[in-house]
Amino acid sequence: MEYWRWQEYHRIFSEKKWKNKDIITAGVDVGSVGSKAAILIDGEVYSWGVMRTGSNSPDSAKKALDWAMEGTGLRVNDFKYIVGTGYGRVNVPMANKAITEIACHAKGANYIWGPSVRTVLDVGGQDIKAIHCDETGRVTSFLMNDKCAAGTGRGMEVFADLLKIPIEKIGEVSLNVEEEPPPVSCTCVAFAKTEAMGLLRKGWSKEKVLAAYTHAMAIRMGNLVKRVGLEKEFVITGGQSKNIGIVSRIETALGVKCLPMPDWRDNGLDPMIAGAIGAALFGKALYEKAQKS
Amino acid sequence: MITVGIDLGTQTVKAVVLKDGAVVSRGKAFSGFDPAKSAQQAVDEALKEAKFSLSDVNHVTATGSGMEMAPNANSTISMMGADAQAGVFLFPKARTIIDVGAEEARAVKCDDNGIMMDFVVNERCAAGAGAFIEAMARALEVKLEDMGPLSLKAERASPINASCVIFGESDVVTLIHRQESKPEIARAIFDAMADRISSMVHRLGVNPDVVLVGGVAKDVGFVASLKRKLSIDVLIPEYPEYAGALGAALVAVRRAKKV
Numbered sequence: 436m437e438y439w440r441w442q443e444y445h446r447i448f449s450e451k452k453w454k455n456k457d458i459i460t461a462g463v464d465v466g467s468v469g470s471k472a473a474i475l476i477d478g479e480v481y482s483w484g485v486m487r488t489g490s491n492s493p494d495s496a497k498k499a500l501d502w503a504m505e506g507t508g509l510r511v512n513d514f515k516y517i518v519g520t521g522y523g524r525v526n527v528p529m530a531n532k533a534i535t536e537i538a539c540h541a542k543g544a545n546y547i548w549g550p551s552v553r554t555v556l557d558v559g560g561q562d563i564k565a566i567h568c569d570e571t572g573r574v575t576s577f578l579m580n581d582k583c584a585a586g587t588g589r590g591m592e593v594f595a596d597l598l599k600i601p602i603e604k605i606g607e608v609s610l611n612v613e614e615e616p617p618p619v620s621c622t623c624v625a626f627a628k629t630e631a632m633g634l635l636r637k638g639w640s641k642e643k644v645l646a647a648y649t650h651a652m653a654i655r656m657g658n659l660v661k662r663v664g665l666e667k668e669f670v671i672t673g674g675q676s677k678n679i680g681i682v683s684r685i686e687t688a689l690g691v692k693c694l695p696m697p698d699w700r701d702n703g704l705d706p707m708i709a710g711a712i713g714a715a716l717f718g719k720a721l722y723e724k725a726q727k728s
Numbered sequence: 729m730i731t732v733g734i735d736l737g738t739q740t741v742k743a744v745v746l747k748d749g750a751v752v753s754r755g756k757a758f759s760g761f762d763p764a765k766s767a768q769q770a771v772d773e774a775l776k777e778a779k780f781s782l783s784d785v786n787h788v789t790a791t792g793s794g795m796e797m798a799p800n801a802n803s804t805i806s807m808m809g810a811d812a813q814a815g816v817f818l819f820p821k822a823r824t825i826i827d828v829g830a831e832e833a834r835a836v837k838c839d840d841n842g843i844m845m846d847f848v849v850n851e852r853c854a855a856g857a858g859a860f861i862e863a864m865a866r867a868l869e870v871k872l873e874d875m876g877p878l879s880l881k882a883e884r885a886s887p888i889n890a891s892c893v894i895f896g897e898s899d900v901v902t903l904i905h906r907q908e909s910k911p912e913i914a915r916a917i918f919d920a921m922a923d924r925i926s927s928m929v930h931r932l933g934v935n936p937d938v939v940l941v942g943g944v945a946k947d948v949g950f951v952a953s954l955k956r957k958l959s960i961d962v963l964i965p966e967y968p969e970y971a972g973a974l975g976a977a978l979v980a981v982r983r984a985k986k987v
Contacts (some may be wrong), residue, residue: 467898490901526905561894584894585852620756625854625863625893626831629738632761 441602443485445502460516461494462714465523468560470499478719483708492526516718536710543709545572548694552677553666558675560588565663575627578663585622586655588674593627598641609645609680619653649680657688669693672709731787733923733977739830743770744973745778763794788978789986806848808836812974815939816842818965824934828944830858835929846933854893858944863893864917865898876949883902886912890920922953929957937961941951941971
């Protein structure tokens with residue numbers, strides 16, 4: 436079993452119907468680990484899909500968009516504008532334009548949680564970004580880990596595999612300790628395996644090992660937020676926003692609660708697609724601007 | 729007098745047997761989940777080759793990140809201390825010993841008796857250790873042992889973000905799609921790593937002679953890049969990966985005499 440493998444999923448708001456005259460835009464966010472696509476009708480989310488990024492970015496972009504389009508009856512030429520974003524944004528062949536994921540995540544967070552959001556922490560497969568934005572979702576400042584992947588989602592995948600715990604359960608399991616252990620001293624993703632083996636050898640339980648690593652990751656992320664300056668309201672996007680072990684420990688490290696993640700199973704929005712939603716919103720604005728001129 | 733040095737590294741365990749201060753045999757095993765067992769294997773292998781048994785041994789000294797797990801060890805020595813001993817034993821004029829292993833890199837400054845004076849370590853980041861070359865070889869789909877010879881074919885290095893193994897992997901994939909040549913990518917990897925090691929050594933001061941030990945010293949690609957970056961000749965012993973174990977065995981000689 437591949438414990439690191441997370442579920443790929445997509446969602447259509449079937450109550451919404453699209454017509455040719457609508458402004459249909461798409462955002463494709465090709466991350467280092469996950470590829471996300473969102474389709475918007477007149478600036479409202481209509482469908483989206485999330486899947487794993489393959490070794491080939493152009494392929495991943497196409498697959499993610501196809502996945503979001505599945506069952507909608509839409510074809511690629513129905514889109515008025517497509518924006519590519521994420522690590523592989525220059526490799527989105529169908530995109531009209533590429534925009535940085537920092538701008539897109541802020542915009543998407545503003546859409547998902549509303550105008551009160553000021554600080555966005557995006558934790559992806561190998562990136563951590565702390566972003567400040569205004570009430571329109573425009574970026575005012577940001578910081579990211581550009582030298583080191585420690586504390587990113589990739590490390591979690593290594594742990595899931597090694598401890599044989601499905602990645603979607605890893606947050607819960609990490610909270611299953613009587614007392615919070617001290618954080619591990621080294622969060623280098625390449626060393627995650629030896630770090631974990633060393634602790635298991637010492638007789639630590641899986642839960643305790645996971646808690647110590649998650650704790651260290653949360654401290655790294657919290658420090659990045661502190662450096663950019665924490666201003667409420669605060670939200671977390673990206674794959675790690677679904678890791679309750681990470682989220683609760685960041686809250687402890689920062690001493691604030693983040694706005695609750697909308698339950699995507701109910702209202703259909705997932706913090707992992709914030710970047711793709713933001714990209715599609717930029718697509719709408721760019722299309723409208725082009726029509727006026 | 730018979731002494732044994734064991735170096736319990738993160739990836740492999742090495743053992744060296746000395747008779748009256750001269751090397752008679754070596755043994756090696758993968759560390760795995762049970763380093764104590766692996767250490768036993770490495771020691772057994774070396775003793776068997778030397779036709780000694782454990783009861784013939786006067787003193788066993790352990791070193792390496794797992795030194796406290798060593799079976800039958802009479803004492804331990806720091807990895808820097810072991811490097812300094814081995815460096816000066818192998819090359820009497822050695823004053824700077826660089827040790828690049830699977831997960832750690834060190835530079836040690838020592839005196840003419842092989843006593844450690846100062847050191848610097850890179851231990852928190854895989855980008856400055858053998859793990860980096862391994863991960864990049866996987867991304868390039870090239871055998872680890874072919875990486876060095878491949879890199880020597882390149883005249884230039886590809887641009888790469890080599891501050892981190894994980895970022896480096898992504899960059900390698902991108903470079904392959906851009907159809908950059910594999911030798912140039914391989915050279916970029918060694919150059920970047922040599923850059924990190926060289927700046928680490930510069931913090932300590934580059935005092936000749938400079939000796940390179942550790943498993944990575946066997947990689948001709950890394951050695952070529954390091955010589956370029958340091959602009960100085962670098963001496964490499966015949967069995968660089970056994971330097972830690974050799975240093976420990978030499979320390980064992982001194983300690984056995986004291987008893």
